[in-house]
Amino acid sequence: MLPVQPIGCNSLNMSLWVIQRDLLLAMRRRADVLTTLFFFIIVVSLFPLGVGPEINMLRTMAPGVVWVAALLASMLSLGRMFSSDYLDGTLEQMLLSPQSLSMLVLGKALAHWLVTGVPLVLMSPVLGLQYDLSTEALLVLTASLLLGTPVLSLIGAIGAALTLGLRGGGVLVSLLVLPLYIPVLIFGAGAVEASAAGLGAGAHLSLLGAFLLVSLVLAPWAAAVSLRISME
Amino acid sequence: MAINWFNYSSPASFYFLAGKMIPPFTIAATILFAVGLYIGFFVAPTDFQQGEAYRIIFIHVPAAWMSMFLYVMMAIWAGIGLAFNTRLSSMMATAIAPTGAMFTFLALWTGALWGKPMWGAWWVWDARLTSELILLFLYIGFMSLQAAIDDPRRADKAGAVIALVGVVNIPIIYFSVKWWNTLHQGASVSITQSPKMATTMLTGMLIMSIACWMYAIAVILMRTRTIILERERHTAWVGELQGATK
Numbered sequence: 001m002l003p004v005q006p007i008g009c010n011s012l013n014m015s016l017w018v019i020q021r022d023l024l025l026a027m028r029r030r031a032d033v034l035t036t037l038f039f040f041i042i043v044v045s046l047f048p049l050g051v052g053p054e055i056n057m058l059r060t061m062a063p064g065v066v067w068v069a070a071l072l073a074s075m076l077s078l079g080r081m082f083s084s085d086y087l088d089g090t091l092e093q094m095l096l097s098p099q100s101l102s103m104l105v106l107g108k109a110l111a112h113w114l115v116t117g118v119p120l121v122l123m124s125p126v127l128g129l130q131y132d133l134s135t136e137a138l139l140v141l142t143a144s145l146l147l148g149t150p151v152l153s154l155i156g157a158i159g160a161a162l163t164l165g166l167r168g169g170g171v172l173v174s175l176l177v178l179p180l181y182i183p184v185l186i187f188g189a190g191a192v193e194a195s196a197a198g199l200g201a202g203a204h205l206s207l208l209g210a211f212l213l214v215s216l217v218l219a220p221w222a223a224a225v226s227l228r229i230s231m232e
Numbered sequence: 233m234a235i236n237w238f239n240y241s242s243p244a245s246f247y248f249l250a251g252k253m254i255p256p257f258t259i260a261a262t263i264l265f266a267v268g269l270y271i272g273f274f275v276a277p278t279d280f281q282q283g284e285a286y287r288i289i290f291i292h293v294p295a296a297w298m299s300m301f302l303y304v305m306m307a308i309w310a311g312i313g314l315a316f317n318t319r320l321s322s323m324m325a326t327a328i329a330p331t332g333a334m335f336t337f338l339a340l341w342t343g344a345l346w347g348k349p350m351w352g353a354w355w356v357w358d359a360r361l362t363s364e365l366i367l368l369f370l371y372i373g374f375m376s377l378q379a380a381i382d383d384p385r386r387a388d389k390a391g392a393v394i395a396l397v398g399v400v401n402i403p404i405i406y407f408s409v410k411w412w413n414t415l416h417q418g419a420s421v422s423i424t425q426s427p428k429m430a431t432t433m434l435t436g437m438l439i440m441s442i443a444c445w446m447y448a449i450a451v452i453l454m455r456t457r458t459i460i461l462e463r464e465r466h467t468a469w470v471g472e473l474q475g476a477t478k
Contacts, residue, residue, distance in 0.1 A: 175376050182409070229386060229389040
């Protein structure tokens, strides 16, 4: 049974309720979650086949490859963030609710991250081993993904909201969000390279944290505005 | 006497105002292009380091400036359209996008043509080149989003959101690319330390920039007029206009 929304709840409860509900729905359709995860694994495994098994080259490529694959995996699953709720009318009811729409979108984005981002983060050390990364590099890679993937879900929410119900929305959303993902990619992959170069990953991770804070504040609001535009 | 500026925020009156503004801007653009190109090709001296190849800056630099200015202008118009619900502002934003994308492409293309003889490579992953390329992606995203939406009002507003999100991101993208670049590149040719420029070169470049402005204004006004006609085709005044021309 779906959790029933308590009457007279505040915005924070609303977010928690949305997260709980989306997680439950995702657990009922586990295949969707696994598809994204396996997409990520396959893309990362394709690169050595394309560029050759030379281990020194693979070691330098690893952070970039893992990050680009994470970007693509997170982007490809954006369509699911709002579309099923849009099709069955749930989204319209959510827009009519007296609670803040931004908090609701925040809940949706966090649920998207829990369903698609967290499995990628957990899987990344294993994929890093394929590329012969050192223990320290593996830790930094996982930490950078942990900080960076929620940003991808939050920025992606804007793109998903804008392309809601459009023809060819899936391809369009990639044109919209991929350029905006570039800073996350640069600092995410850069963190591993910087630590490998002996510079320490602190600066890169701090910047990723800053991106996370800024997008936590601004992205749900922009996505809420976009949802209202799309649902007019 | 106060002019009623809001009169011109109505597409119907702006259509005629734009019609009167286009010829002067077109003439100014033509003359300035002619003068600027003459200075660029015949008056400006040959650069002792770069030879004749440097002459591409007369179009490259103005195009790069325009590409950035126009994105900001587009975001401002789109933002005004979103905030005050003025149709004309959103139409202006839509009209600016293709010209901005054209200048971005021109800047990249001429940059590649200059880079080959100077650096020996069509493309280097320099911070400026990379951010200009990302700017082109942002323009294309804006245009494809608007093209995918059939309802013009939704297209206006959705475009405004993505343009504003882009404008917030441009500084972040620029600085990330810059830092990424300094972390990676050891020895590459720097385009930041420009040698002192001869006055005639500077004059030629400034005249070309103003010419590009005039051209952009004329073209954007023309495109706005077309968009107005397309969107207002069911109104009485467009009907009269059609009757008059027939």
